[in-house]
Amino acid sequence: MNRVVVLDTNVLLADPNSILSFPRADVVIPETVLGELDKLKTARVDPDLRFRGREVSRILFDLSEEGSLVEGVELPDGGTLRVAPLDPGTELPNGLGTRNADDRILAAVYQLRQADPDAEISLVTNDLNMLLKAQTLGISVERYADGVESGFARRFLIRPFQRYRAPLTILAVAIAVFAGVVAIALFTQQKSSSAPVALTAEFRNLLTPAQQGAFDALSNLQTHPTDPESLRTMANFYYDERNVLAQTDPVAALDTGQQAIRYFERYIAVAPQDSNARVDMSAVLFYTGQTDQAIQLVSDVLKQDKNNVNANYNLGVFYWQGPRRDFTGAAAQFEKVLALTKNDTQQHGAYLRAQSALAQLAKDAAAAGRALPTTAGVTTQ
Secondary structure (H helix, E strand, C coil), rough: CCCEECCCHHHHHHHHHHHHCCCEEEEEHHHHHHHHHCCCCCCCCCCCHHHHEEEEEEHHHHCCCCCCCCCCCCCCCCCEEEEEECCCCCCCCCCCCCCCCCHHHHHHHHHHHHHCCCCCCEEEEHHHHHHHHHCCCCCCCCCCCCCCHHHHHHCCCCCCCCCCCCCCHHHHHHHHHHHHHHHHHHHHCCCCCCCCCCHHHHHHHCHHHHHHHHHHHHHHHHHHHCCCCHHHHHHHHHHHHHHCCCCCHHHHHHHHHHHHHHHHHHHHHHHCCHHHHHHHHHHHHCCCHHHHHHHHHHHHHHHHHCCHHHHHHHHHHHHCCCCCCCCCHHHHHHHHHHHHHCCCCCHHHHHHHHHHHHHHHHHHHHHHCCCCCCCHHHHHH
């Protein structure tokens, strides 16, 4: 049976090489996706995101030298790649239109299924809304697990001191309110005044406690730009906002992650001995696709503190979920976490996460034909 894989925009932006990640499959890119990538050339987004968009275009341009992308070109792994235009004459099911990009991508998948009912067609996306709507239409969906928004990376990556998560929808709305309140307060501030912006009680009540803290930190940084506590507060705030946006808007999540990195860099410059901040920053670097920098940063932490549980754990995730796919190296890091936390009741959560990560790592390694050594007994649990 012919396997057809349709790539969503967020997958290509997470990993431009995803085009080449489906051996012996017919890889399809809807024409709408190319339009979304083209918009990045002039959009006010993070430079790293524009770079990824250009990298996708470069790969497609190189492949176009082999023939017509619309008719299909052969890939090195034995598969094919083609761009699928949307036929406006295709009759679509109820609830599916062509007004927005998501619907046009889903319509292209539906069109492919109608043209070849016997094919095994899957939409590859990391967008939750797209996933849900595809499922309601009976379209098979896969998550792309090798990109920076890897599901297991989100599930397993440790962030020190992060104790709670607000419901994603409520938190996203609250972030929007925060942005609006900040804009109003800045607009109404006396231009002649150099004092920090003050919020009225009415404005402050519109914000969550975290947003109130972020606003106070921003205000303090106007007059004390190297205040460590304020810089750490802003780094934490953007870190948490990135995690929220990653569920619904990967493009905005990358930009917000870069904001977090900038504040982490400023904080670490004035508090270089804070290893927890370095571990936090390594996670954001990894999430934004800067895996080599993430590995380097967390390795620097381990040079100073080889028994840092969170640093060892994150390094294991970076080896496992990053481009290296170093299963053996990842296993060694997780096993070290187990050894460090086995008899520590306060670190029991880290111990359980390391166990779970090892179990999944063993499955991934076996599926890739690189089974882990059986001497690591915990990998079979």
